Amino acid sequence: MTMPPTGKPAGRTPGRRPAGLHRDRAPVRHPSGPAPGANPARAAAMLLLQAVLDRRQGLEDALDALPAREPRDRASGHRIAAAVLRRLGTLDAILEPYLKREPPSEVREALRIGVAELLLLGTPPHAAVSAAVDLVPKPFAGLVNAVLRRIAQAGESALEGIDADRIDTPAWLWTAWHGAYGAEGARAIATALRQPAPLDLSLMPGSPVPEGAILLPNGSARLPAGTRFSDLPGQEGFWAQDVAATLPARLLAVRPGERVADLCAAPGGKTAQLIVAGAQVTAVEKDARRCERLRENLARLGLTAEVVLADAAGWRPPAPLDAVLLDAPCTATGTIRRHPDVARLKRPTDLANLVPIQARLLAAGAAMLRPGGRLVYAVCSLQPEEGEGHLRTAAECGLLPDPIREEEMPWLEEAITAGGNLRTRPDYWGEQGGMDGFFAARFIKA
Numbered sequence: 001m002t003m004p005p006t007g008k009p010a011g012r013t014p015g016r017r018p019a020g021l022h023r024d025r026a027p028v029r030h031p032s033g034p035a036p037g038a039n040p041a042r043a044a045a046m047l048l049l050q051a052v053l054d055r056r057q058g059l060e061d062a063l064d065a066l067p068a069r070e071p072r073d074r075a076s077g078h079r080i081a082a083a084v085l086r087r088l089g090t091l092d093a094i095l096e097p098y099l100k101r102e103p104p105s106e107v108r109e110a111l112r113i114g115v116a117e118l119l120l121l122g123t124p125p126h127a128a129v130s131a132a133v134d135l136v137p138k139p140f141a142g143l144v145n146a147v148l149r150r151i152a153q154a155g156e157s158a159l160e161g162i163d164a165d166r167i168d169t170p171a172w173l174w175t176a177w178h179g180a181y182g183a184e185g186a187r188a189i190a191t192a193l194r195q196p197a198p199l200d201l202s203l204m205p206g207s208p209v210p211e212g213a214i215l216l217p218n219g220s221a222r223l224p225a226g227t228r229f230s231d232l233p234g235q236e237g238f239w240a241q242d243v244a245a246t247l248p249a250r251l252l253a254v255r256p257g258e259r260v261a262d263l264c265a266a267p268g269g270k271t272a273q274l275i276v277a278g279a280q281v282t283a284v285e286k287d288a289r290r291c292e293r294l295r296e297n298l299a300r301l302g303l304t305a306e307v308v309l310a311d312a313a314g315w316r317p318p319a320p321l322d323a324v325l326l327d328a329p330c331t332a333t334g335t336i337r338r339h340p341d342v343a344r345l346k347r348p349t350d351l352a353n354l355v356p357i358q359a360r361l362l363a364a365g366a367a368m369l370r371p372g373g374r375l376v377y378a379v380c381s382l383q384p385e386e387g388e389g390h391l392r393t394a395a396e397c398g399l400l401p402d403p404i405r406e407e408e409m410p411w412l413e414e415a416i417t418a419g420g421n422l423r424t425r426p427d428y429w430g431e432q433g434g435m436d437g438f439f440a441a442r443f444i445k446a
C-alpha cells in the first residue's frame, strides 16, 4: 500500500521501537474492510478513511456511498475520520516506532482511529482500545491491542515534541504557504486548519437568528463546530455558507434588476445572495447532480433564478450582462478545516491543471459583460497561482482593476490587500472560530 505523505522530515525524529510489539512476518490474507461485529461508528470511520486514502475518493462522496447505518453512527464515523485526516501526520509519527513493516490498510486505519480516539477525541482508553481491536481480523488483534495500550499509557506525552503545524500539513502546501504568507503566516494557517469549522448560516431577509447562534459582523449566523445542518429547524430561512464565502457576492454589489450571471454556481450559496439582493440571476453549473442540488436549495428558500446546465467557458448570455460572479473551480485548500480530505487528495498536479481552466473561465466571464460591467473573480484557495496569479490574465481580457476599499468591510480590514483585492485566511477571526481561505478580485470591463 502507498502511504499518503506524512510530512515526516520536519516532524519528530522517530523514537526507539518499543521491544516486543511488532512481529516480523508477512501480513496474512484478510478481509480488507472492518471486521464483522465491529462498532458501527468506528467501522464507518474505517470505510471512509479507506475510501479517501486508498481509493482517493472525496470524503463527502464516500459518506454518500456508505452502506446504510444509523444517522448517529454515520455522523460519529464522519467525525472520527475527519479527525484522523486532520492529524494524519501526527498519528503516523506516534505509531511509527511501533510498526516494523507497513501493516495492511485496515490495521493501519484501526490504529489511526485508536490513537485519534485516545489522544484527540477524549474517548476513555478502554473503549478506544477495545473498539480498535474489534475493527481488525483476529491475527492482528494482539498487535493493535499492544500498540494502543502502550500509547494509552503514554497519554498526552505521546504528543510532546511533535511539530503538528508542520507534520499535519502536506509538504507542498507548507512550502507554498511559506512562500506566500511567510513563516508566521504558514504556521498560523496550519494551526487554524487543525480546528473543525463552525457552521455558518446566511439568513434570508427577516429570518430569525437560529437559537444558539452568534451573529457575525457581516450578518452571518455562526453555530458551534459539530452542529449538523440537517438537524436545524426552519431551513427555509437560511443556507449554509462560510463567512468568507459570503464576501465575493457582496463585493459585486448588485442592484435590483441588474442582469447577472453566477458562473460555477452549485450548490448555490452565492446565487441565493445575488437573488436576495434583487438581481435577475442566471446560474451556470456544469455538473448535472450539483445543478439539481442548486435547484433544490433555491426551491427550499423560495428563490428563483434561471438555472443553466452548461460549461461556463462556452456558455454566452443572449445579451451582454451588467455583472458576472465567477467562483472558479480550484484546489479548495482554503476549506481544509471543513474538508480535511482536501489536504490528503490534492496535489501540485491539480493546481497545474486548474490554473488554465480558471484563466479560460475568466476570459469567458469578461466576454459576457457590457462595457462598464463588473466582474468578481473568486476562489476558495490559499494558493496564489489561483488568485493573485490571474490578475494579469484579467488585464489581458480587458478587465480593469476595481480595488476593494476598506470602508466596504471595516470589520475585516486585514483581508484587503495593498492592491485592493480580498485575501481571507483560516486564522482570521481566529477567536470567533476562523473562516475559510478565499481570494477575490473585482474588475470593470473596459
Ligand SMILES: C[S@@+](CC[C@H](N)C(=O)[O-])C[C@H]1O[C@@H](n2cnc3c(N)ncnc32)[C@H](O)[C@@H]1O
Pocket: 245, 263, 264, 265, 266, 267, 268, 269, 270, 271, 284, 285, 286, 287, 290, 310, 311, 312, 313, 327, 328, 329, 330, 361, 380
Ligand atoms: C467552488 S464550487 C462553487 C460554489 C458556489 N459558487 C456556491 O457559492 O455555492 C465550484 C462549482 O463549479 C462547477 N464547475 C466547475 N467547472 C465548471 C465549468 N467549466 N462550468 C460551470 N461550472 C463548473 C463545479 O461543478 C462546482 O459545482
